[in-house]
Amino acid sequence: MTKHILIADILSEAGSSAAKALANKGWQITGISACGGEGVDYVCNLMNRSEVMALVGRIEAEKGDVFGLLVSTAFQLPGVPFLDAAPDIWQARLDAWLRYATNICYACGRKMVARQEGRIMVITPDFNRIKGDCVVEATAAGSLHGFLKSFGAEVAAARVCVNGIYAGLPFDFEAINATCDYLLAEGQYVSAQLIALSAEE
Amino acid sequence: MQKYKELENKVVLVTGGTQGIGEAMADAFAAEGCRLAINGRVLNDKVEKVAARTNALPVMGSLAEPGVGERIVQETCEKYGRLDVLVCNGAGIDMKPFLEQPEENWWHQVKINLSGHIEAMRAALPGMAARKSGTIIIISSFLGTLGWNNASGYGASKSGLLTVGQYLAREYRQHGVNVCIIVPGVIRTAQLQVDADDLGVSYDEVCEMYAQSIPMHRIGTPAEIAGMAVFMATAAGGRGLSGRHIQVSGGDYRTTPYYV
Numbered sequence: 262m263t264k265h266i267l268i269a270d271i272l273s274e275a276g277s278s279a280a281k282a283l284a285n286k287g288w289q290i291t292g293i294s295a296c297g298g299e300g301v302d303y304v305c306n307l308m309n310r311s312e313v314m315a316l317v318g319r320i321e322a323e324k325g326d327v328f329g330l331l332v333s334t335a336f337q338l339p340g341v342p343f344l345d346a347a348p349d350i351w352q353a354r355l356d357a358w359l360r361y362a363t364n365i366c367y368a369c370g371r372k373m374v375a376r377q378e379g380r381i382m383v384i385t386p387d388f389n390r391i392k393g394d395c396v397v398e399a400t401a402a403g404s405l406h407g408f409l410k411s412f413g414a415e416v417a418a419a420r421v422c423v424n425g426i427y428a429g430l431p432f433d434f435e436a437i438n439a440t441c442d443y444l445l446a447e448g449q450y451v452s453a454q455l456i457a458l459s460a461e462e
Numbered sequence: 463m464q465k466y467k468e469l470e471n472k473v474v475l476v477t478g479g480t481q482g483i484g485e486a487m488a489d490a491f492a493a494e495g496c497r498l499a500i501n502g503r504v505l506n507d508k509v510e511k512v513a514a515r516t517n518a519l520p521v522m523g524s525l526a527e528p529g530v531g532e533r534i535v536q537e538t539c540e541k542y543g544r545l546d547v548l549v550c551n552g553a554g555i556d557m558k559p560f561l562e563q564p565e566e567n568w569w570h571q572v573k574i575n576l577s578g579h580i581e582a583m584r585a586a587l588p589g590m591a592a593r594k595s596g597t598i599i600i601i602s603s604f605l606g607t608l609g610w611n612n613a614s615g616y617g618a619s620k621s622g623l624l625t626v627g628q629y630l631a632r633e634y635r636q637h638g639v640n641v642c643i644i645v646p647g648v649i650r651t652a653q654l655q656v657d658a659d660d661l662g663v664s665y666d667e668v669c670e671m672y673a674q675s676i677p678m679h680r681i682g683t684p685a686e687i688a689g690m691a692v693f694m695a696t697a698a699g700g701r702g703l704s705g706r707h708i709q710v711s712g713g714d715y716r717t718t719p720y721y722v
Binding site: 310343344346348351352355359360363366367370371374388394395396399400401402403404405406407408409410411412413414415416453 | 625
């Protein structure tokens with residue numbers, strides 16, 4: 262039976278690229294985003310955990326259990342300079358990375374744990390080669406590392422593999438997509454890791 | 463006993479400077495002849511004793527509250543005329559599996575440990591950059607670099623701190639500001655009681671349990687973390703370690719660092 266992969270945000274560059282690549286590999290893809298667009302099957306306020314939980318329930322009822330979750334955020338470059346990031350601006354970027362990812366991981370993760378099976382992959386960029394002040398964006402994305410490793414350690418015994426894909430910018434989409442396909446198809450012993458991928462040369 | 467004459471009269475603010483590692487930092491910097499400000503949540507007898515012993519200005523407030531990070535830096539600068547060293551040490555931890563933890567409790571740790579310190583760093587950097595001199599010392603955690611069961615919120619906040627330290631070091635090197643990161647191993651503080659409670663054992667039992675798996679067969683002391691922070695505040699230490707992290711861990715948690 263074809264396994265079902267949920268991609269959020271499918272409108273992000275990495276999300277839309279992965280959707281096409283994984284569909285070509287035979288995975289069943291469902292796309293979600295905060296607004297409509299190409300590949301978007303469901304629209305949801307991903308900052309609200311209750312709404313995300315309700316949506317995942319609806320998706321599974323309509324399309325089948327979610328085996329794999331791919332999380333990709335549309336990020337800001339150039340980002341807000343660090344000294345210009347007043348608390349509300351910082352919180353907005355932290356929400357865009359950490360709240361967004363933790364909400365969808367929570368909604369899907371609890372169901373995967375109940376079924377004793379699942380794969381969660383979160384793309385978190387490595388801003389190392391980006392010139393200029395990207396402190397805010399890098400920090401907000403970097404907060405995912407400790408979350409993913411901890412959550413991954415907690416659910417590994419339930420055969421739910423949670424990994425971060427720490428991909429250098431500019432993204433090598435082919436490498437990212439191939440890594441996602443590998444983790445979905447074979448990576449049952451790869452868990453709670455931050456997998457560093459080189460940037461596109 | 464003073465070890466680094468160059469640190470005499472430097473102005474140092476230590477968040478969470480009223481107990482544990484922070485209290486040891488206050489003592490260590492005071493021994494170097496530094497002028498101190500210490501931050502904690504509530505002004506009580508314990509805080510007053512530390513302040514009296516180190517001649518520190520108490521700058522109180524919870525970093526989880528917006529505005530506190532900025533205010534404590536301002537109060538320090540108003541008292542002493544400047545801030546030379548900001549030690550981002552204050553932390554809160556609430557251990558629970560991610561899927562069982564109330565959202566508000568999870569985010570509270572991020573507010574204290576990460577967002578509150580971001581605010582303090584933003585307040586401190588302009589003055590340091592204008593003087594072309596200053597050091598920010600960040601206390602991260604192996605719960606952030608490795609991840610840990612029941613510590614996903616704490617881990618998120620501490621990996622965020624590691625990242626902000628690396629990228630601020632890159633941005634502010636040209637302005638003469640060093641940003642250094644310490645990743646402590648298991649350290650004998652009151653915070654280990656949280657671990658003990660999580661594991662259902664006594665404080666002494668959890669200390670002994672951790673010691674067995676550490677190559678040095680003992681857990682660390684707050685003074686050993688403070689010693690590293692004092693070294694990072696020196697010109698040579700700060701220059702060499704800016705943008706880097708050091709694990710002070712008795713041989714435990716050996717990772718290969720890759721840097722920006």
